[in-house]
Amino acid sequence: MGRTKLAETKPDAPARMRRDALTPPVEFAGDAIVWAAWLYYEEGLTQEDISRTLGISRGSVVTMLQEARENGTVSIAVATEHLRSVTLARAIKARFGIRDCLVVPGDGGRSADHDRVGRAAAKLLSETLRPDDVLGVSWGRTVLALSQAMVPQVLPGVSVVQITGSAIGTYRFSAEACASNIANRIGGRCVYLHAPGIVSSAEMKRMLMNEPTLIEQFRIMSTCNKIIYGVGSVEASSTAFDTGFLSPEEGQPYRDRGAVAVLAGRFIDAEGRVVDGELDDRLIGMTIPDIALIPERICVAAGPDKAAPILALLAGGYVTVLVTDEATAQALLAMPEPPGG
Incomplete structure (x- = not known):
């Protein structure tokens, strides 16, 4: 006109x-x-x-x-x-x-939200990875979809680092699978975390953390300049609990203290504050303060139960780039600011 x-x-x-x-x-x-x-x-x-x-x-x-x-x-x-x-x-x-946000349009339910968001995030990651990057990788449905959708390219100087320990129940979306898929598709080095995600006691964690292999793996982890991760809710149906990585009994004390989100096995409340508990003394992997120090923090999350957890991460300043779906974006914008936000 x-x-x-x-x-x-x-x-x-x-x-x-x-x-x-x-x-x-x-x-x-x-x-x-x-x-x-x-x-x-x-x-x-x-x-x-x-x-x-x-x-x-x-x-x-x-x-x-x-x-x-x-x-x-x-x-x-x-x-x-x-x-x-x-x-x-x-x-x-x-x-x-935040620095960037990518919202994936809905498709009328023809494909799963986490698959569409994973594919979009894979394209974004492929375009932003640079030689000699050290990329931290967590696990989950959307992160696995991302790892499987990565287009092969040659970035041999990139290191892909598993940031959480292993758990038998997470085999479908394990941190090892997510990290190795990405590393294989870019021709990079994969650095596995050779330890359980949760050990039996605080004493066992102290012993393992003194092992030279783990000391070196955590040293490499501390050099990450990028991280890509998903976030879960504290509901029993979320991936962290559904896979058996955490039990509902282990999560209940955190829910009682206001936790609304799970990031790399750690709990966060609605204002973005870390919720500590007994389980933290037995978890092996990157902590929330460690994640906050990484310059580029890419959160990939989709689904109706993800708006509140994403809002908690945004309130805590743990996200620099968000990739989500249209319905979740609408729900996120409709939510009130968290108390103190």
């Missing part, structure tokens, strides 16, 4: 190469065309403004907007899906002050 009709010109090859080299904000899922369409149709920027913002020629902008119309990005059916997700992602970034 009132806009100049787009020219029918095509960019030359160097212009297309420059366009292909663009790195859109994460909420646009790596799609420069959606980015350009958003700036033009939603934010009202001129083609010249977009040219300066993206660092490409105006002719390339013209062609990108034309492609957006031709491929259905700008249409009643498809544009609504893309733009709604971008709107939610930007609202989450603004409200919680």
Whole structure:
């Protein structure tokens, strides 16, 4: 309405190469065309403004907007899906002050939320990993889906580190499987944590933590500059309890003290504070304060029971990048700020 009709010109090859080299904000899922369409149709920027913002020629902008119309990005059916997700992602970034957010559109129930979010997070991780990164990896349904969706690439300098100990009950989504899948797909080194996730006593933990092998593994763990993890609720149906990693009896004292989220086997309350208990003296793995020190903290979580746990992590400042589904994003934005938040 009132806009100049787009020219029918095509960019030359160097212009297309420059366009292909663009790195859109994460909420646009790596799609420069959606980015350009958003700036033009939603934010009202001129083609010249977009040219300066993206660092490409105006002719390339013209062609990108034309492609957006031709491929259905700008249409009643498809544009609504893309733009709604971008709107939610930007609202989450603004409200919680995180660096990036990617919201995966719903598909009418055709696939599981954790699979769709896992695939989107795999693409994001593939685009952000750099040679010599040390990536910490937890476990869970969504993290496993991510690990299985990683596109093979060659990043031999990357180390992928298991951040929680092992447990027989977690074999379906074990930390070992999640870490090894990612390492195998990028040609990186996998550093396993050779210890149980939960041991029988505090004394046993002290003994194991003095073993030279574990000392070295924790030293490597302390060098992580990126971490990717899921978060669980404290309900019996959540992965942490459903797999047998934690028993309902072990979790009850934490629930009684206000815990609403489980991260790497540790408990967090609604305000993002660590909830300590007897179990912590028997857990072997990265602690919440350890996680908070890692510069890039990518949380991948989806499903109707994840809004409150995600809100707790955001309140505690444990998230720099969030990847979630549309329904969870809507639920998260509808929730009130936690007490003291």
